[in-house]
Amino acid sequence: MPVQNPEQIFQQKIEDELKIEPKDWMPDAYRKTNLRQISQHAHSEVVGMLPEGNWITRAPSLKRKAILIAKVQDEAGHGLYLYSAAETLGQSRDEMIADLHTGKAKYSSIFNYPSLTWADMGAIGWLVDGAAIINQVMLTRTSYGPYARAMVRICKEESFHQRQGFEILLVLSQGTDEQKAMCQDAINRWWWPSLMMFGPHDSESTHSEQSMQWKIKRKSNDELRQQFVDMIAEQIKVLGMKLPDKDLKWNAEKKHYDFGKINWDEFWNVVRGNGPCNKQRLDARRKAHENGQWVREAAIAYAEKRNEKNKSKVA
Amino acid sequence: MNISFLKKFYYGDIPDEKGGGSNYEAKKDSSNWPLWEVFIRSKNGLDHKHCGSLHAADAKMAIENARDVYTRRMEGVSIWVVESKYITATNPEEAGELFEPAVDKIYRHPTFYQLPDEVNHM
Numbered sequence: 001m002p003v004q005n006p007e008q009i010f011q012q013k014i015e016d017e018l019k020i021e022p023k024d025w026m027p028d029a030y031r032k033t034n035l036r037q038i039s040q041h042a043h044s045e046v047v048g049m050l051p052e053g054n055w056i057t058r059a060p061s062l063k064r065k066a067i068l069i070a071k072v073q074d075e076a077g078h079g080l081y082l083y084s085a086a087e088t089l090g091q092s093r094d095e096m097i098a099d100l101h102t103g104k105a106k107y108s109s110i111f112n113y114p115s116l117t118w119a120d121m122g123a124i125g126w127l128v129d130g131a132a133i134i135n136q137v138m139l140t141r142t143s144y145g146p147y148a149r150a151m152v153r154i155c156k157e158e159s160f161h162q163r164q165g166f167e168i169l170l171v172l173s174q175g176t177d178e179q180k181a182m183c184q185d186a187i188n189r190w191w192w193p194s195l196m197m198f199g200p201h202d203s204e205s206t207h208s209e210q211s212m213q214w215k216i217k218r219k220s221n222d223e224l225r226q227q228f229v230d231m232i233a234e235q236i237k238v239l240g241m242k243l244p245d246k247d248l249k250w251n252a253e254k255k256h257y258d259f260g261k262i263n264w265d266e267f268w269n270v271v272r273g274n275g276p277c278n279k280q281r282l283d284a285r286r287k288a289h290e291n292g293q294w295v296r297e298a299a300i301a302y303a304e305k306r307n308e309k310n311k312s313k314v315a
Numbered sequence: 316m317n318i319s320f321l322k323k324f325y326y327g328d329i330p331d332e333k334g335g336g337s338n339y340e341a342k343k344d345s346s347n348w349p350l351w352e353v354f355i356r357s358k359n360g361l362d363h364k365h366c367g368s369l370h371a372a373d374a375k376m377a378i379e380n381a382r383d384v385y386t387r388r389m390e391g392v393s394i395w396v397v398e399s400k401y402i403t404a405t406n407p408e409e410a411g412e413l414f415e416p417a418v419d420k421i422y423r424h425p426t427f428y429q430l431p432d433e434v435n436h437m
Binding site: 081306 | 339341346347348350366367368369370372373376383384387388404406407
């Protein structure tokens with residue numbers, strides 16, 4: 001048998017659709033790409049709690065409040081699944097969180113938009129989580145084992161998120177004129193940022209090609225975005241609302257919806273930190289972390305003290 | 316050349332060197348809660364199965380956190396947690412010597428034996 005170098009064995013595994021596990025040899029760039037992607041994904045789940053947390057105290061009924069709390073708790077859980085998947089690649093949780101707080105690591109730009117009305121809870125569930133699901137369903141087949149397993153668990157739970165969001169909008173769409181207007185307004189504000197969630201066009205995405213070759217990503221940004229547009233353009237008919245795009249129309253030849261140009265200047269501007277809420281979001285995360293410091297220290301001091309006690313008992 | 320890929324990172328034995336600084340002063344967190352592996356029995360009659368890991372100061376907190384993180388939808392009836400550093404695991408490099416000897420012992424499988432049709436359900 002010819003002796004293969006680790007890189008060939010690695011590439012062969014990828015081609016044979018075998019998962020890469022934490023202790024397997026992997027190219028440094030594969031490790032880094034996964035680490036970047038998984039930790040950013042984790043940060044997005046955690047920062048993603050903020051726009052929705054904003055409405056927990058003001059949810060219109062006890063039922064809606066309970067649902068929203070459950071959803072926000074899910075996002076925290078998703079962040080934790082992902083942080084532990086990222087940790088298997090060799091970066092500590094503290095480092096990742098420090099990278100988020102210093103601004104070195106990014107999170108999904110969508111969470112830098114404000115949630116202004118109750119209808120935003122519907123639009124976020126339906127559009128933002130809807131877009132996330134399309135990306136995440138693809139990622140259940142990603143080549144890094146711990147990431148794929150985290151995604152399977154997350155996808156099972158996300159479906160509730162999207163359905164509760166759509167239901168919020170459905171109820172509003174059947175309500176008073178003011179409620180209908182609020183529903184349409186939320187869709188208007190969240191539609192374009194949702195399309196941007198899939199990232200730059202394939203021709204301009206720096207990470208896409210290598211990620212496809214390693215089967216970290218399995219569909220391109222534009223493919224996923226088209227899938228999302230086709231889905232939403234049909235579902236909005238049930239709401240009797242309109243998507244804010246005059247160029248949106250069915251293309252019988254391509255069997256897809258055509259849609260208008262995305263404002264990439266806005267996208268890059270928000271990525272660079274100039275979105276409406278970038279500062280507010282990071283401040284909130286830093287404050288939560290700093291204010292929790294004494295609790296983390298107290299818990300570890302308590303655990304150590306008890307260990308000592310148990311030791312002296314045994315002795 | 317970057318040689319960090321030569322380092323072996325054992326699952327649950329993550330190096331804890333700290334990241335570098337920047338403009339925001341990320342306070343050094345001295346409280347480093349250890350990592351725990353979580354195993355869940357989804358219902359009686361089934362094995363506990365590894366489902367992920369989490370950080371906690373002690374075993375009691377690890378169980379409580381595991382309840383919140385991994386069983387929000389009735390996924391479990393029993394939880395085990397064990398500090399990751401206590402898990403000893405095989406290495407992929409040893410896989411050959413450990414597992415290949417089984418490959419040529421096909422006589423250990425029932426399908427190895429061709430029997431007459433009359434005893435088909437043996």
